[in-house]
Amino acid sequence: MKKTAKNVRVSKTKKAAAGKIHPIIIYPFKQPNDYSDLEGLYGMVSRLAAEPESYARPLTVMDRKTFYTMEGNRAFLDFRDNAVARHSEILDAWCVDTCQMWYEGLGAAFERGAENDVYWLIPGDFNYGTTGGQEVLGGLHDLPEIILELDQDVCVGEIATGHHNSKHLIDTYGTFALLYTWFPSEAQEIRQFTERPRSEFFAIRHGFLREALMQRWYPYEQTVVMLLQAVFSKKRMSRFMVGNISDLPEGREPLAPALQQVERTERVLKSVWRERNQFRSDWVEQYRQLEIRSDQVRRAAFTILQNHLT
């Protein structure tokens, strides 16, 4: 039997009983016209909310800009009241971007959590209303369960994408190429586990989340930074395929945002590198050399993305 959102049930293992799972849903920044995908998602959230022994009250992070843009829209307000607020607690927050929504949500859930708990990030802007989406929803719970059952620190969910999908292109020619430039050994370790170092699907253990929250929180590419931190501190890492699913048209990445993603990744990796190396006497010279290589990598990524996405 294929797992679907309707037959999702948490594992009742000995280890699962030791910690609660905190679902954190990132509400789409741009409200889609059709609610079928969000209805699919909140159908699953309602089932999580009905299992308080296993799950903490789900938390939905909603950007205030989303709310104010839609405050005159009856369908939105009804959905917010009858689905979102009914099955989860809404965390209204002013956020500059999705990463700040993660930070708000993970931070708020962390403060309610305990030592053995697990935090499960669920992005809202995917096509959960489709058959494939329902199948993915039925398997997403594997991410936190793997952490509990197998005593892991972080579990990254991967989605299947084609070779010409912008996410795949960005990760192959941008993210990994830059990672191999700035952090070659860590990049190898990360790639042994995942081809999607920017995945929005993941679950993280309380202790590791504490470390991640307490460190500098970069304004973007949080999954990449989290995976680097996991390698730096030798955390137990897993990867799990969550299936075939695509983000909604509002969230897709044509050329300009794809280029921006690569630029952001480079900026973050430079910052992380400087933070880790600025105490060495020869860091400036090495940094300059890496910058030259990084610039070449970014330019090559731009050319490849331009060829594929225009």
Added chain:
Amino acid sequence: MSPGYQKPLRAINFICRATQATAVSLVGDFNDWNPISHPMKHMPDRSWLLTLNLKHGHHRYAFLVDGVLNLDPNAQGITRNDKGERVSLVPVS
């Protein structure tokens, strides 16, 4: 849960396509990574097969191909075993 309740088992097919191998066994948490307890059967198409009943949950495993630990390229997940080796992951529901 009533006393004596047993977690249901589900039959899982493990298939290893090591066509040149002379011996393949299945190792994992379910057999304490014992290299000889679960030999796989050589099939007419030269792949190796073993059907195993596993209980609900997530199981770590790998193929031992002529004594060398191999990941399952078709596995749904990757993690590490207690020895720090990269191994495959199968969910059973």
